Amino acid sequence: MPTFTVLGAGAMGTALCKPFIDAGWEVRLWGTWLDDHLIDAIEAGQPHPRIKVAAAPGIRTFRSGQLAEALEGADVVDIAVTSEGLPRVTEMALDHIAGLRALCLTAKGFWTDPEGRIRLLPDAIRAIADQKGVSLPPLVAVGGPVKANECAAGEVTATTYASRDLALAETLAREAATDTYGIRPSDDETGVELCAALKNVYAISLGIADGLGEATGVPRHNLKAAAFAQAIREMSLLVAAVGGHSETPYGLAGVGDLEVTGLSGRNKLYGVRLGKGETPDGALAEMNRLEQTVEGYPAAPLAVAFAHQAGADEGTLPLLHAVARILQGGVDDVYAAVAAAVKPARP
Ligand SMILES: NC(=O)c1ccc[n+]([C@@H]2O[C@H](COP(=O)([O-])OP(=O)(O)OC[C@H]3O[C@@H](n4cnc5c(N)ncnc54)[C@H](O)[C@@H]3O)[C@@H](O)[C@H]2O)c1
Incomplete structure (x- = not known):
């Protein structure tokens, strides 16, 4: 045995x-x-x-x-x-x-x-x-x-x-x-590890879309779906940039893990608070008070730095950067910030 x-x-x-x-x-x-x-x-x-x-x-x-x-x-x-x-x-x-x-x-x-x-x-x-x-x-x-x-x-x-x-x-x-x-x-060790490390950051953006919907009564399912697809696209680009397989994020490690993380996890719940208008620090303090660790919060600047080392900056990873900026408290309109990051550019 x-x-x-x-x-x-x-x-x-x-x-x-x-x-x-x-x-x-x-x-x-x-x-x-x-x-x-x-x-x-x-x-x-x-x-x-x-x-x-x-x-x-x-x-x-x-x-x-x-x-x-x-x-x-x-x-x-x-x-x-x-x-x-x-x-x-x-x-x-x-x-x-x-x-x-x-x-x-x-x-x-x-x-x-x-x-x-x-x-x-x-x-x-x-x-x-x-x-x-x-x-x-x-x-x-x-x-x-x-x-x-x-x-x-x-x-x-x-x-x-x-x-x-x-x-x-x-x-x-x-x-x-x-x-x-x-x-x-x-x-693909690199691809699987990187998807897992990034998903908590991207799950915050999914929570923001849900929170915007809850706060206004106007569903933001299209925004959430666009953020999901953009997250997987960005994971794929970054995985490839560091030598992993670009298709790995489209399987269990990316799509699968982001789906489960974005359904109910603590990162998503933190994002919901942001979507409903709480400040990043205020929402984090409340989550900490409830003993809910938000892994995506400290991971966001590390993910941005990791991507920078790999030569992948905001033009390649707009959603990652949008979430990191939101968490730094530098964004008044989270709807506009997420929307700008996930909308395909006009041809
Ligand atoms: N919970 C899940 O569904 C899940 C799924 C996949 C991966 N993970 C990963 O598994 C890991 C553990 O997650 P978890 O949900 O079991 O967490 P947990 O909080 O239930 O357990 C954390 C474990 O890490 C140890 N630990 C914490 N701080 C430590 C420190 N400073 N020094 C030494 N040991 C320390 C604790 O003693 C404990 O054994 C995390 O990296 C998480 O991302 C969790």
């Missing part, structure tokens, strides 16, 4: 254990020093506090001081902490990963390297491993439209596993798929 260790007992880390248990793997879940209360709930068989679904029976749990035991003899490891936690958890794990078949990555977002360049998370892992002189197993980016609560409950879910080693992604897709968890293998 192959062994799968998940690092991070938050919503997504716990959820990802379910298909691997169903697929017959030995599954271990390691909680960081922030996760003791989550591990307590899992061990007591209670619903996971973040997703309100009980973790799959059969998971072996490990506390933060037991990282070496959790990783001992593992075949595949998945890092499922936030982008903020990734560098520290990676450093801690690197001493124990010799012999792994694959290092998977559920964590999503951007990383600023010591020279101030904005990088995707697999490159963060490579840089940290390089610095420590540790050789890495092949990396696998796990992406696509996966709401943690539904995945944890065994609802039908389609995901994508992307690795520069396509044969490995295909093998894992065969070994971890279940009747309800389908995995599309891909060789």
Whole structure:
């Protein structure tokens, strides 16, 4: 029985254990020093506090001081902490990963390297491993439209596993798929990671369209649909600019993930507030008060800087820039700003 260790007992880390248990793997879940209360709930068989679904029976749990035991003899490891936690958890794990078949990555977002360049998370892992002189197993980016609560409950879910080693992604897709968890293998690590990092920013624009409609009673579905299509177009251009496949955003990692993020996520809800006339800072303060992290807010300037490094500026990515400007508080009329960014120019 192959062994799968998940690092991070938050919503997504716990959820990802379910298909691997169903697929017959030995599954271990390691909680960081922030996760003791989550591990307590899992061990007591209670619903996971973040997703309100009980973790799959059969998971072996490990506390933060037991990282070496959790990783001992593992075949595949998945890092499922936030982008903020990734560098520290990676450093801690690197001493124990010799012999792994694959290092998977559920964590999503951007990383600023010591020279101030904005990088995707697999490159963060490579840089940290390089610095420590540790050789890495092949990396696998796990992406696509996966709401943690539904995945944890065994609802039908389609995901994508992307690795520069396509044969490995295909093998894992065969070994971890279940009747309800389908995995599309891909060789486009960059495309999958970039779509995931960008979608939270673009989801804010979808929320703005909904908020404008709610505030005025005049639906703005056309605006929202145009913003959706523009977001995918921009993701495609930027993915291609950094060496990924331009078609990746048109699949699960882009269209799929943006759809699910724009339906109900916290980024979309933040956008709704902006569409209804709240200021960016006021809306963010309110979201923080409700303990709702808006990942797209800090990601927006990083995404703009990442795009700039790749030579893709406002002419190529007008919606990304419009959202970033709105979040900076520099826009009075959010309707006009989003509309200008998503309307095709007059021929
Ligand atoms: N929730 C989803 O549906 C979903 C889907 C796909 C990808 N993701 C990605 O998975 C990652 C985790 O998301 P989540 O929803 O499980 O979040 P969560 O808040 O439920 O869990 C966060 C995890 O990160 C760890 N963590 C947070 N701050 C840390 C720090 N400073 N140092 C070390 N560890 C830290 C926590 O201990 C916990 O294990 C994110 O990058 C997210 O974008 C989430």
